[in-house]
Amino acid sequence: MLIESLSVFPEMFEPVMSTSILGRARAAGLFEFQAHNLRDWTHDRHRTVDDEPYGGGAGMLMKVGPLHEAITNLASDPVLPRPHVVFFTPCGVPFTQHVAERLASYDRLLFVCGRYEGMDERAYELADERLSIGDYVLTGGELAAMVVTDAVVRLIPGVLGDEMSNKDESFATGDAGGLLEYAQYTRPASFNGSEVPSILLSGDHAKVDAWRRRNAIERTCRWRPDLLDQARLTEVERAYANEVLRALRATDDSE
Numbered sequence: 016m017l018i019e020s021l022s023v024f025p026e027m028f029e030p031v032m033s034t035s036i037l038g039r040a041r042a043a044g045l046f047e048f049q050a051h052n053l054r055d056w057t058h059d060r061h062r063t064v065d066d067e068p069y070g071g072g073a074g075m076l077m078k079v080g081p082l083h084e085a086i087t088n089l090a091s092d093p094v095l096p097r098p099h100v101v102f103f104t105p106c107g108v109p110f111t112q113h114v115a116e117r118l119a120s121y122d123r124l125l126f127v128c129g130r131y132e133g134m135d136e137r138a139y140e141l142a143d144e145r146l147s148i149g150d151y152v153l154t155g156g157e158l159a160a161m162v163v164t165d166a167v168v169r170l171i172p173g174v175l176g177d178e179m180s181n182k183d184e185s186f187a188t189g190d191a192g193g194l195l196e197y198a199q200y201t202r203p204a205s206f207n208g209s210e211v212p213s214i215l216l217s218g219d220h221a222k223v224d225a226w227r228r229r230n231a232i233e234r235t236c237r238w239r240p241d242l243l244d245q246a247r248l249t250e251v252e253r254a255y256a257n258e259v260l261r262a263l264r265a266t267d268d269s270e
């Protein structure tokens with residue numbers, strides 16, 4: 016898989032793409048990353064990428080010309096497959112684990128990052144999709160592109176040491192069924208009077224699995240009840256979730 020970014024601050028990417036798991040995966044050839052500088056597709060002395068918005072208003076907008084030239088140029092590479100082009104904008108579809116799983120299936124992704132007040136709307140005609148990483152406004156799309164790259168790369172087979180570690184994580188659409196992950200503990204078993212649940216020390220794998228499943232349901236009920244509608248639960252689990260929700264509501268009411 017080849018992931019590319021197009022932005023005016025290409026130097027932001029290298030430290031992230033060469034550190035820890037991403038760095039190792041890249042060194043091992045599990046993905047390639049290349050950051051392009053949008054200014055390479057400008058033709059004036061100042062390498063201008065922005066201009067004032069028609070109709071007035073605060074700030075500057077990214078010009079359509081350099082974006083159009085850069086993207087068509089990158090997309091028509093004679094050797095590489097055509098990239099799937101993702102534009103980052105707060106007006107995009109919210110990025111989720113589900114979207115990460117879908118993006119992980121492309122051979123080539125091109126992440127287009129805005130700056131300033133955003134882009135001339137006509138630039139989006141080259142977008143295969145628009146993504147937002149959340150309901151807040153960043154100063155630029157580079158961090159968004161790095162967030163999405165990180166989430167996508169860790170799904171590539173071989174990137175995480177343990178192939179299982181993706182399976183029951185929070186939001187995983189596989190066996191875990193879209194719940195938050197269960198609570199986890201490591202040594203010591205007792206810390207400042209706070210104990211690890213004894214079942215986890217029992218060595219009984221069936222009991223541990225059952226505890227984890229219940230715990231994942233409880234945590235999802237408490238922190239992200241919005242995930243329950245889409246979660247894959249058995250009838251018994253669904254009934255348990257409803258029971259937990261009722262109990263949480265009862266304690267809320269009594270407070």
Ligand code: SAH
Nearest residue numbers: 103104129132133147148152153155156159
């Ligand atoms: N005026 C725009 C915000 C521009 S922020 C608006 O109100 O919608 C500048 C750039 O940062 C954007 O072009 C986009 O690429 C990036 N950006 C900011 N917030 C983002 C978010 N939540 N998700 C993805 N990209 C974001």
